[in-house]
Amino acid sequence: MAATALGAPAPAVADTPNPVTCEGYPEKRHFVDSQSWWLPTEGAAPAGTDHGHIHVGACIPERETMTGPFRLDIRMVLHDPGLQKVNTGSTATPYVSVVMKDSSIETTQSKLYQAGWTCSTPGTCTRWGQVTVDPSIFTTDGLKETRLRFFSDVKDLAANGTTSTARMTASMNFQYYVDLSPTRTVKDISRDTYLRGKGWYSAPGNDLAVGGYCEADLMTVPVPDAPISGIWSPAVKMVWHGDAGDPPVTAHEVRIDPDFHNNIPGRIIRQASGEYDAPIGIDTRQLTNGRHTLFLRAECNDQHGRNSTTSGVLIVPFDVNNGAVADTTAPSTPANLSSPSKTTTTVALAWDAATDNVGVTGYRVYRNGTQVADQPGRTYTDSGLSPATAYTYTVRAYDAATNLSNPSTSLTVTTNAQTGGIQRQGMSTLVNTTATTSHTISKPASAAEGQVCVASLAINGSTVSAAPTGWTQFAAITSISNPHLYGYYHVMGASEPASYTWTTAGSVASGGGISCYTGVNTTTPLDTTASVAASAVAASTGTVTGVTTTTAGAMLVGAIAINSSNTTIAITGPSGMTEVYDLGGKRTELDDGLQAAAGSSGSKSWVWSSGSAREWAGWLVALRAQ
Incomplete structure (x- = not known):
């Protein structure tokens, strides 16, 4: 069938369909978009390659009855960090292919070619193309399927560090009814009869025959023609579909109205690890009346050692009409804020x-x-x-x-002043989200001569090659690949620098801090040797074996680091200890707490958000009172 490449949507002409709003086509249509994302895996070392993402979308006659050939205006988008290049247009490498599918055939009916096309960095580039789909290729009438596949070549850093060509593809599957003749047999396609958005990714140096795809689906079809009100519960599916060569789904999310090209995150309906296959409740009363988009994304970890996360995305429009205009009146300002009581820490x-x-x-x-x-x-x-x-x-x-x-x-x-014993006086912190070899923490503003300060440094791999002068290391946890966690102490002198710098062998992200205490024995600051622990197996709890103090009034200080920089993962410290700081960069938390009597502290556990299992490292030490 004919295929024409266009640089932009056709200009508005009377009686000509609008390929964006879907107005003017002979039947009801909706603009549905499928996207393929290929991004570095969070926290992986070395970092994977950012290949950006690509789109393919069109006003599709989903579940409409087609009685002859029909036109598709196809939008193709590159969101390109500089490594993409669309296939060059030979017969062996189609730019967009239109695949016809029923129970007996799966064949490419038309191909939309395009000369080499790259996009500036950073940049988003859009092209339009037009094809004619002819359902007479099917030998029977009934429910049939068309698949739009948009191919893009990428310069892929293979597992051995060399650069090879791989392929990235966005694919959209939709169904419609064919009714060409009352004398034709009716035979419906019966497998996967719902909207599917797939991201395909090849292995290094291979075409799509070796690789696999990640998929997000809307099971509730057709897309609603009439406006929705109240609670809408469409069935969605983001699961591994069972082929051994395809990557498993490691995370998923559902959003309303995101626009990542313009840094608009939209409303998050669901965001969790693992698979999801169930209805999702959307309260449309929280949305304005009018047009909205449902965004489904399945994330899959690459299986070829490239430290990449691949995603299949499906974006579907829907309209909302809840009658009266939404409530926009804010409550009155709360009055008479007061503090009935307080303690040293509350x-x-x-x-x-x-x-x-x-x-x-x-x-x-x-x-x-x-x-x-x-x-x-x-x-x-x-x-x-x-x-x-x-x-x-x-x-x-x-x-x-x-x-x-x-x-x-x-x-x-x-807060009330603490009287007697060891008391924390102040702290300062460091968050490095950009990899570096120098990790500098400011001296706490309240630090003074005679105080004993404890430093904790969590790093994204690598090792500490040099510590500041006068700081004594008591913990160095490097037994797992990531994270690595260090602990130090220092007795403050009369003259101290404004900051302290730790140097690492390699450039890494980091997080850490310094907390300073009065009432600590400056001759023997540590009452015990430190207890350390680590796990290379991802978990949502980290437990460090307790220490046994030899003197009364010791101050327990403990730190945890997890293999993430995501600050939305909430960390809860051990019972009986108080959070001193909770940081990103390399996700870490430090807690402290007094132990009145000498003896075993018992094991200390940190817990982080359910569904966010991570590798971890932790230490626990006790400061000796004067």
Whole structure:
């Protein structure tokens, strides 16, 4: 069939279909987009190659009845970091192929060729093409399938470090009814009769015959023609489809209205590890009336040693009409924020109720400008604080439509001073999201002569080759490939530099900090040798064996590092210990807590978000009181 390459959509002409809005076609159509992503795997070393992503989309006559040849206006998009190159247009390398499928055939009916096409870095480039699909290729009537496949070559760094050509493909499968003659036999296609968005990826130096694909599907078909209201629960599917050569699904997500080309994340409906195959509940009352897009993405880890995550994406439009205009009125400002009580490490807060035209759903509590709690009621106790430290709080009310009130009048509260024994006086932190060999932590502002300071440094592999002068290492956990975790102590002198730098053998991301204490024995700062632990097996809990203190009033200090830089993974510290800092760069947390009597501390466990299993390393040590 005829195939024409276009640089842009055809200009608007009377009685000519609009290939973006889908208006003007003889039957009902929806613009559906399939995408193929190929990105570096988070935390992998060495880092994988960023190949960006590609799209193929069209106004498709999904589940419509076709009585003859029909036109498809196909949009092709490169979001290109510089390594993509569309196939050059020979008969062996189609640019876009149109594949016809039923129970008895699977054949390419037309090919849309294109001369070599690259895209600037960074950049997003769009081309349009037009094909005529002729269903007479099928020998029977009934439910049939067409597949649009957009091919792009990439310069692929193979597992051995050489550069070879591999292939990346975005593919979309859709179905429609064919009715060419009342005398023809009706035979429906029966396998996978739903919308499918597939990302195909070849092995290094191979075509698609060796590689596999990652797939996101909309099982609830056809796409709704009429506007939706209330709760919409379409069935979605993001699973490994059973072929041994295809990568397993390692994560998935469902969003509404993202636009990653313009850094708009959209509304996240579901985001989790592993597979998903079930209805997904979408409350359309939280959306404005009008057109929206449902974004489905399945993520799969590459199986060819390239430290890459490949994704198949499907984007489907739907309309919302919930009648009356959504609530846009924010609640009133909460009044009379106060602190009924406080301790050395906690501040209790209370405030008056806010009002709203529909109803107040809850309150968000902010400490020093950062949200620390979301409360249904009008009280909150903030914990894990430092003694003798001033904290400023505000509260904002919100309603079911997520309208947010103005902040309350701020309230500054100073925690009680700790008396006697070991006391933490201050801390400073480091977050390096960019790989480097120099890891510099500022001296805590409250650090003074005679204080004993503890430093923890979590790094994304590599090893520490040099520590600052005067710092004594008590932990170096490098028994697993990632993360690596170090611990040091230092007795502050009369003259100290403004910062301290650790040097690593290789350039890596890092996270860490320094916490300083008074009341520590400066001759023998450590009451015990450190206990260390690590696991190369991904888990959501890290447990370090306890230490046995020999003196009363020791300060337990413990750190954990996990193989991630994702700060949305929440880490919860051990019971009886207080969080000192919780950082990204290389995800790490440090906690401390007094142990009144000498003896075993018991094992200490850190727990992080369910479904976010990671490799980990941790240490635990005790400071000796004076």
